[in-house]
Amino acid sequence: MNKKQISTIIIAAVIVVVAVIGGVYVYTQKEAQLKSLASEKSDLFQQMQMKDSVLNDMENTFAEIEKNLTFVKEKRSQLSIETGEGVKNQKEELVSDIALMNTMLDESSKKIEELEAKLKKSGINLHAFERRIAALNESINSQNSQIAELQQLVEQKDFQIAEFETKVNELNAAMTVQNDSLSRESGRLVERTNELNTGHVAYGTYKELRDKGLLDKEGGFLGIGSNKVVNNNLDEDYFTSLDIRDTKIIPLHTKKAEVISEHPSDSYSLVEEEGQIAYLQIDNPQEFWKISKYAVIEVK
Known part of the structure; x- marks a missing residue:
């Protein structure tokens, strides 16, 4: 075998090696791209699932809060004050009813706190809902303060019937506004859920x-x-x-x-x-x- 043939063989071998290395490199790059794309798709799917879960939780929680506040409203509308020998017993009933309403509002506050924690943990950008939750918290805190004032009036020996009835009417009006707000928010949640589907x-x-x-x-x-x-x-x-x-x-x-x-x-x-x-x-x-x-x- 002469030198020219040997040179030809060496050149051919080098070309084959370069082609193989190039093929392996291209394959490795394509495989890395496919893995990256699969990871991005998986992350997107998980984010969509988390968003759907949070939206469903929000809808259920608002429904529960609305139920509690409706109960409080109906209970307050039943409050009445009589004069005469039954005042003492009736006063005890009023104190009991107010305690029950306080419990219902406390439950609503806890549910909102749980929902806030879940929103923060999820990392989902739902600032509009967070602002409405904050507004609901402020409203419930305001209602709690007014109920505390009402309880003091009830516990006073010589409270004024007219003042008590005015307080009840004001609270009923506030609860109506609160229920309307929750109804609108529930409607927006339904609309958002439909949009996602x-x-x-x-x-x-x-x-x-x-x-x-x-x-x-x-x-x-x-x-x-x-x-x-x-x-x-x-x-x-x-x-x-x-x-x-x-x-x-x-x-x-x-x-x-x-x-x-x-x-x-x-x-x-x-x-x-x-x-x-x-x-x-x-x-x-x-x-x-x-x-x-x-x-x-x-x-x-």
Whole structure:
């Protein structure tokens, strides 16, 4: 074997080694990117679950507080003061009723404290709800102060009936405002929950979706080898909204269909009937909508 042949073999061996090293490097980088993406998706899913849990807890807690405050309001409306021989016994009943109302308000305060602690621990940015909880705390503290004043009046030997009735009326009015506030807050919580469970679907030919600003192509050369991608800025007017808790089927009725938006491939199926794609079946709603609440489907 002459020197020229040996040199050729060495050069070929070097090229092979470089190619192998390059391949290993590219594979390692891709694997690291995939692991990073999987970790980000897992963190996002956990955050969504935590947010849903906190919102549900808030809704349940506000319902319990509203129930307690309604009870207090009804109990106060039943208070009455009589004159004559039954004043002493009635006074004892009033003291007992006020003690019960104090207990109910204390329970409401504790529930709000627990909810505040859970919000802080979760780290979720819900400043609007935190401000309303703080306002409710102030209102309950104010009510407690007024009940304490009322209790002192009841315990006084010569309290004035008219003054007592005025206090009761003022407290009833305050409790009405409090109940109205809680009702509005419950409505906002329901609205927020519905928003978190709303998905959006748009389908059409590539040209239709492109003209609406939903799809575009990137990469490639002169249209060759390019990939279809969903635009970042989507116009919701071109989407149909649906409740992801109830919707399992998206009708298509087309020869071919392709899901362009990012959804796990094992979370849905394209079902054929009579030689065409009849509909998209969502097999796992939680997985299907986990990455994006916007589904874009190209039909042909």
